[in-house]
Structures are given as structure tokens and as C-alpha cells.
Amino acid sequence: MGEPALQLSPAEEEAADQAAKTLRLIQGGGEAAASGEEAVVAAEAAEAGWAAEVVEAAAIVAAPLAFLAVLLWPSSVARDEDYLKKPISASNDPNTKAVPQPSSPAQPCPDAAAKEKEKDEEPCPVCIRGLNPVPGYRPPYLYAVPPRCPKDYETIPPLNLYKRTNKIVHGARVYEAPNGNFYHVDTFHKGSASEVEEYDRRGRHLGAICPNCGTPIPGSQVPGRRLPD
Numbered sequence: 001m002g003e004p005a006l007q008l009s010p011a012e013e014e015a016a017d018q019a020a021k022t023l024r025l026i027q028g029g030g031e032a033a034a035s036g037e038e039a040v041v042a043a044e045a046a047e048a049g050w051a052a053e054v055v056e057a058a059a060i061v062a063a064p065l066a067f068l069a070v071l072l073w074p075s076s077v078a079r080d081e082d083y084l085k086k087p088i089s090a091s092n093d094p095n096t097k098a099v100p101q102p103s104s105p106a107q108p109c110p111d112a113a114a115k116e117k118e119k120d121e122e123p124c125p126v127c128i129r130g131l132n133p134v135p136g137y138r139p140p141y142l143y144a145v146p147p148r149c150p151k152d153y154e155t156i157p158p159l160n161l162y163k164r165t166n167k168i169v170h171g172a173r174v175y176e177a178p179n180g181n182f183y184h185v186d187t188f189h190k191g192s193a194s195e196v197e198e199y200d201r202r203g204r205h206l207g208a209i210c211p212n213c214g215t216p217i218p219g220s221q222v223p224g225r226r227l228p229d
């Protein structure tokens with residue numbers, strides 16, 4: 001880059017000249033006030049060294065001005081041909097190993113996808129066999145102290161939405177589903193062991209199902225057992 005102190009605009013040169021003249025006047029005036037004789041000597045000396053003084057003062061004022069001009073006018077630096085020919089940054093070069101390059105196009109995070117799937121396939125919190133029909137939901141009868149069996153409205157679907165019958169088994173109301181089957185809560189099983197008893201339209205015992213997800217409980221069917229008339 002060239003010497004910035006020499007690249008002054010005409011306005012800057014004029015300002016520097018003006019400053020130099022002012023400085024010279026102040027110096028000459030101060031010396032003249034000291035004594036008349038000295039003033040003459042000083043004036044002669046100033047007259048003699050006029051050219052040298054101007055150059056010196058101009059240099060003193062011009063250096064910071066030029067420095068400021070370079071700072072505030074960066075386009076003067078950008079005109080440098082070598083600077084313009086340089087690559088913007090070596091790290092943008094794919095052949096450079098300084099910056100890790102993506103090995104393949106962006107793909108959804110596999111962990112997030114697995115988590116989403118896992119959330120949808122959450123095991124039933126009651127029987128653990130089936131899937132939770134309402135992911136994130138924990139039936140309140142699971143945590144009741146002392147343990148209790150589900151209320152008719154706490155099963156999924158709620159038994160009390162079915163047709164209510166006059167039958168009661170061990171204190172539990174029997175409901176008739178739209179498909180003709182009969183259901184009632186098993187009052188002998190509580191907490192995570194809760195069950196709903198299922199009967200066909202003729203009142204024959206089909207077995208027990210999970211009150212939360214409806215999954216049949218293996219080995220719960222009692223042959224010959226019937227819904228009481």
C-alpha cells in the first residue's frame with residue numbers, strides 16, 4: 001500500500017496550510033510580545049525559516065489527518081489490486097479441512113424421529129401389554145392411596161357412556177355397549193391390576209380387559225361364568 005500521509009485531498013491540504021499559518025502567527029506574536037528587539041529578531045528568523053517551518057507544521061497536522069482519512073475511508077484501502085485478488089477466506093474452500101464440511105444433505109435428526117415414534121407407541125401404564133391410547137396420560141386409580149379400582153368414568157372408553165343396566169356385580173354397575181356386549185369394573189382388582197369384565201350379548205363371560213387400553217388379559221376367561229340375570 002502507498003504512503004497514506006501523502007494522499008491528501010485538496011481540502012485537507014488547504015486545512016493543513018491554514019493550520020500551519022495560524023501556528024506560525026501564534027508563535028511569532030508570542031515572541032513579539034516578549035520584547036520589541038527580540039520580536040524583530042524573531043520576525044527575521046521566522047522570515048528566514050519560513051519554508052522549513054511551514055513544511056514542519058504541515059507534517060505535524062497532516063499526519064493525524066491522513067490517519068483519520070484512512071480510518072474513515074476504507075474504500076481507499078480496497079483499491080489495492082492485490083487485496084482485491086485475494087480469496088475472501090481460505091476457510092470457504094471445500095478442499096480446506098480447517099472447517100468441517102457436511103458429508104450429506106441436511107436430514108431430520110434421527111433421535112427426534114425416534115422420540116416422536118416412541119411417544120406415539122407409549123406402553124399402557126396399567127397393563128404394560130398394549131399401547132397407551134392417550135400418550136402421556138396416567139389414570140388416577142394407578143396412584144390412589146389406598147389402592148382402588150377405576151370409577152366407571154375413568155376407563156377408556158368411559159363405561160358410563162354405554163347403556164346403563166340395572167345389574168350390579170360385586171358393587172359395580174353393568175353397562176351395555178353398542179355392540180351388545182356387557183361390561184363392568186372388577187371390584188376385586190385395584191391399581192395397576194385393575195380389570196374390566198367383558199360378557200357377550202348373551203351374558204357369557206369373555207374374560208377381563210385392561211380398563212385403560214382394552215387389551216385382553218390372558219387366562220382371565222372363566223368357562224361357564226355368566227352375567228347374573
Ligand SMILES: [Zn+2]
Binds near residue numbers: 128214
Ligand atoms: Zn392396558
